[in-house]
Amino acid sequence: MSDICLRVKRIEKRFGGLVALDKVDLDIKKDEVLGLIGPNGSGKTTFFNILTGIYPASGGSVVFEGQDITNQPPQVVYKSGVSRTFQRSRLCLELSVFDNVAIGDHPRLNHGFWHNIINRRMFWQEFQSCRNRVIELIDQFAPHLLDKMDHPVGGFPMIDRRRIEVCRALLGEPKLLLLDEPSAGMTEEETRQLTDEVLEIRKRKSNLSVIIIEHEMGVISKITDRCVVFNFGRKICEGVYAKVASNKQVQKAYLGEDL
Amino acid sequence: MNEFFLSRVGVLVAIVFAALYISALLYIESETMVGALVIGLAILWLVGNRTGSSGRLSATIRKNTRYTGTLSLIAVITVAAFFYNDHFNLLMLTTVMIFVVACIGLNIQFGYTGLLNFAGAAFFGAGGYTAAVLTSNTAMPHLVVLLCGGIVAVLIGFILILPVLRTRGHYAAVVTIAFSLLFRTLVEVNQVLGGAQGAPVSGLNLFGWDFNKNFEIGGFEVSFYINYFIFASLLLLISIIFSRTLERSWIGLNLDTIRLDEVAAMCFGIDIARWKTTAFAMGNFMLGVVGAFYATMLGFIAPNNFTFGDSLIMVSIILLGGIGSIPGIILAAAIVIILPEKLQAIEEYRFLIFAVGVILILLFRPNGLIRRRMRIFPGVIVKADTSV
Numbered sequence: 223m224s225d226i227c228l229r230v231k232r233i234e235k236r237f238g239g240l241v242a243l244d245k246v247d248l249d250i251k252k253d254e255v256l257g258l259i260g261p262n263g264s265g266k267t268t269f270f271n272i273l274t275g276i277y278p279a280s281g282g283s284v285v286f287e288g289q290d291i292t293n294q295p296p297q298v299v300y301k302s303g304v305s306r307t308f309q310r311s312r313l314c315l316e317l318s319v320f321d322n323v324a325i326g327d328h329p330r331l332n333h334g335f336w337h338n339i340i341n342r343r344m345f346w347q348e349f350q351s352c353r354n355r356v357i358e359l360i361d362q363f364a365p366h367l368l369d370k371m372d373h374p375v376g377g378f379p380m381i382d383r384r385r386i387e388v389c390r391a392l393l394g395e396p397k398l399l400l401l402d403e404p405s406a407g408m409t410e411e412e413t414r415q416l417t418d419e420v421l422e423i424r425k426r427k428s429n430l431s432v433i434i435i436e437h438e439m440g441v442i443s444k445i446t447d448r449c450v451v452f453n454f455g456r457k458i459c460e461g462v463y464a465k466v467a468s469n470k471q472v473q474k475a476y477l478g479e480d481l
Numbered sequence: 482m483n484e485f486f487l488s489r490v491g492v493l494v495a496i497v498f499a500a501l502y503i504s505a506l507l508y509i510e511s512e513t514m515v516g517a518l519v520i521g522l523a524i525l526w527l528v529g530n531r532t533g534s535s536g537r538l539s540a541t542i543r544k545n546t547r548y549t550g551t552l553s554l555i556a557v558i559t560v561a562a563f564f565y566n567d568h569f570n571l572l573m574l575t576t577v578m579i580f581v582v583a584c585i586g587l588n589i590q591f592g593y594t595g596l597l598n599f600a601g602a603a604f605f606g607a608g609g610y611t612a613a614v615l616t617s618n619t620a621m622p623h624l625v626v627l628l629c630g631g632i633v634a635v636l637i638g639f640i641l642i643l644p645v646l647r648t649r650g651h652y653a654a655v656v657t658i659a660f661s662l663l664f665r666t667l668v669e670v671n672q673v674l675g676g677a678q679g680a681p682v683s684g685l686n687l688f689g690w691d692f693n694k695n696f697e698i699g700g701f702e703v704s705f706y707i708n709y710f711i712f713a714s715l716l717l718l719i720s721i722i723f724s725r726t727l728e729r730s731w732i733g734l735n736l737d738t739i740r741l742d743e744v745a746a747m748c749f750g751i752d753i754a755r756w757k758t759t760a761f762a763m764g765n766f767m768l769g770v771v772g773a774f775y776a777t778m779l780g781f782i783a784p785n786n787f788t789f790g791d792s793l794i795m796v797s798i799i800l801l802g803g804i805g806s807i808p809g810i811i812l813a814a815a816i817v818i819i820l821p822e823k824l825q826a827i828e829e830y831r832f833l834i835f836a837v838g839v840i841l842i843l844l845f846r847p848n849g850l851i852r853r854r855m856r857i858f859p860g861v862i863v864k865a866d867t868s869v
Contacts, residue, residue: 317738339730
C-alpha cells in the first residue's frame with residue numbers, strides 16, 4: 223500500500239449524455255512513469271482535468287498519498303503535490319520567463335500585504351530564495367534561457383515554452399507530475415530532445431511519479447514503465463509497452479476493425 | 482561616465498520641456514495657439530518614435546528612476562509656483578492629478594487583474610457623497626473623512642463582487658455598467674443625498690489649516706487651490722509608489738497571472754476569488770478616497786458629476802495611455818482633461834473625439850501611447866559565463 227502514489231477508483235465523468243470517463247480504475251506506484259495513450263477523444267485529458275480538480279468528477283474517488291483529493295479545488299490539489307503541464311501550453315505570454323516559472327512557487331510564498339508592500343526587506347529576502355530555486359531549475363532543463371530570463375515567453379519557440387512549463391510544474395517539488403502531450407506541435411528532432419529531458423527529470427528527481435499523455439509511440443516506448451490505454455472513456459488495456467502494443471483490442475482502437 | 486552624464490542631461494531637458502510645455506498650454510488663451518501647440522507635440526512625438534530617441538529616453542528614465550522622480554517633483558512645484566494665483570489653472574492641474582489617481586486605482590483592477598470596471602465614476606461618487614454627508618453632519622477630522630470615502634466605496638463594491646466573480650470578461654463589465662447607471666439614478670431620486678440638485682461639501686481642513694483660504698507668502702497672495710494642488714500631488718505620489726510596489730511583488734504576479742490565464746493560475750494554487758476581490762477593493766478604495774477629496778475641492782457634488790459617461794472617460798484614459806502603464810495614464814489624463822477646456826471648439830464634441838481616439842489607438846497602437854513595461858525582477862538574468 224505504501225508504495226502506491228495515486229489510487230483512482232471507479233472515476234466517472236459525464237458531460238450531459240456523453241460519458242467521457244466510465245468507471246476508470248488506476249494505480250500509480252511511487253517513482254513510476256506511466257504512459258496514458260488512446261485515440262483522440264478517449265478521455266485522457268479529461269482524466270487529467272479531474273485529477274487536478276478543474277472538473278468535478280461525476281463519481282468515484284481519487285486518493286493521493288493517502289489523502290482524498292476527489293473534487294478538491296485545483297489549488298488544494300496543487301498544494302498536496304500534483305502538478306501538470308497543458309496540451310496547448312498555458313503560459314502567460316506577456317510575462318517573462320522568470321515570472322512564468324515563479325508562479326509554481328505560489329503555495330510557498332508569503333502573499334500578505336505587510337510582507338509584500340511595506341516590509342520590502344523581508345520580501346527581497348524571500349525573493350532571493352525563490353529566484354535561486356527558479357535559476358537552478360532553468361539551469362538544469364533550459365540553460366540557454368538563463369540570460370533571457372527577462373524576455374516575454376511569447377517570443378520563444380514551442381519547445382522552449384514546454385521546457386518553461388515543465389520547470390514551472392517542477393518548482394513546487396511535486397510528487398506527481400502530469401505531462402499532457404509534451405510533443406504536440408514539435409518536430410521529430412525536438413521530440414527526441416524532449417524525450418531525453420523527461421528521462422533527465424526522472425534521473426534527477428527522486429520520489430517523483432509521472433503520468434504522460436502521448437501520441438508518439440517512440441516516446442512512450444522509451445520512457446514509460448507501464449502503459450494504460452483508454453478508448454471511449456474506458457480503460458481497455460494495461461501493462462508494459464510491448465505487451466500493450468501487441469494487444470488486439472488496442473490495435474483495433476487505433477487502426478480500426480479490418481486490420 | 483560621459484554617457485551617464487549625457488543621459489542625465491537628456492532626462493533633465495525632457496522634464497524641463499514637459500514643464501514648459503504644460504505651462505505654455507495652460508497659460509495661452511488663443512485657441513489657434515493651443516491647437517498649434519497640440520499639433521507640434523504630436524509631430525514631435527512621431528519624430529521621437531521614428532528616430533528611436535523616445536525609446537532611448539524611456540530606457541534612461543527607467544535606469545534613473547530616483548533622479549527622474551526628484552526632478553519631476555521639482556518640476557511640479559515650479560509649475561505650481563508659476564500659477565500661484567491662477568485659480569482656474571490650478572484647479573485644472575489638480576483635477577488632472579485626481580483623475581490620474583482614480584485611473585491608477587482602476588488600473589489595478591483592469592490593467593493588472595483584467596477586471597473591466599465601468600463603474601469608476603460611481604465609486605468615485607460614493608467617496609464624494611460620503612464626504613458630503615460626513616463633513617456637513619459630523620465633526621470628524623477630514624483626514625478620516627477621506628479614508629471613510631475609500632472605505633464606503635470598498636463596501637459598496639462588495640455588493641458587486643459576487644456577480645463580478647461569477648462572470649468573466651465582458652459579462653463582468655456589463656455588471657459594472659448596470660451598477661454605474663443604477664448608482665446615478667439612486668443618488669438622483671434619493672432626497673437624503675440632495676437629489677438631482679446635489680449636496681454641499683465643506684472645504685478641507687487638515688490640522689487646523691483651512692484649505693479654502695488664500696494665503697500670503699512673502700507678500701504674494703497665493704490661491705487657495707495651491708493647498709489642494711499640494712495634497713493631490715501627495716496622493717498621486719503615494720498611489721504611484723503603491724502601484725509600482727504592488728506590481729513588483731508576489732501580489733502583482735498573482736494579479737497578472739489571473740488576467741492572462743485563470744486556469745493556469747488555479748492549477749498553481751492561486752486563489753482567484755481572493756485576488757480578484759482584493760484588486761477590486763484596492764482600486765475602489767483609491768477611487769473613493771480621491772472622490773471624497775475631489776468633492777471637498779469643488780465644495781459641491783451632484784449626480785451629474787458621476788455619470789456613466791465619466792466612467793467611460795476613466796476607462797478611455799487607461800486605454801489611450803496604455804493598459805497597465807502609469808506614465809501612459811498621466812499623459813492620457815492630461816490630454817483628456819485639459820484639451821476640452823482649452824479648446825472650447827471641441828468641448829461639445831469631446832465624447833465623440835475621445836471615442837474616435839480610443840478606436841484609432843486600439844486599431845493602430847493597441848498598447849496605448851506609452852505601453853506598459855512588464856515587470857523585471859532584479860537579478861533574474863544570469864550571464865552565461867557565470868552560471869557554470
